[in-house]
Amino acid sequence: MVLDQEYGMDELPLVANKLAEFVSSYHLFTFEGDLGAGKTTLVKAICDTLGVWDKVASPTYSLINQYQASKENRTFPVFHIDLYRLDSAEEAYHAGVEEIIQSNDLCLVEWPQRLPDLLDGRRIEVRLRVSASGGRRIQVYSHEN
């Protein structure tokens, strides 16, 4: 486990910064947690940290949103994928999800459980849940394969 803490909205930028440190060595980040656990909020905060100016919102209907990050004179695409409404692996394939994940572009994926292949790749696994305090508990694991 590389991170385990509780955070409120005030600590969100700090948590996002810690996660963004992994962007140089990992391109796949998966976010698991119930509806309302704070996945999209955290993705948005990570995008802020990466210098994304586009509006970050859950790509619920399209499955995939693409943003442009610009940090330290470098620009790169960020793919935000939300598989909550995914019905089949075929649908993901047709939407181009596999292709994006196999590329080296940064992918931030909500509801990876919908596409089990996603759960055994090299990645940063983020797990979120509502904590008793009303904040959120984040647990992060790094996987080499």
Ligand code: ADP
């Ligand atoms: P998800 O994408 O997991 O369904 P959202 O990111 O949409 O969840 O967040 C749901 C709600 O939880 C939002 O109103 C958001 O402001 C709130 N929230 C997110 N993170 C925190 C936090 N650390 N502390 C308190 N509220 C939070």
Ligand code: MG
């Ligand atoms: Mg969401």
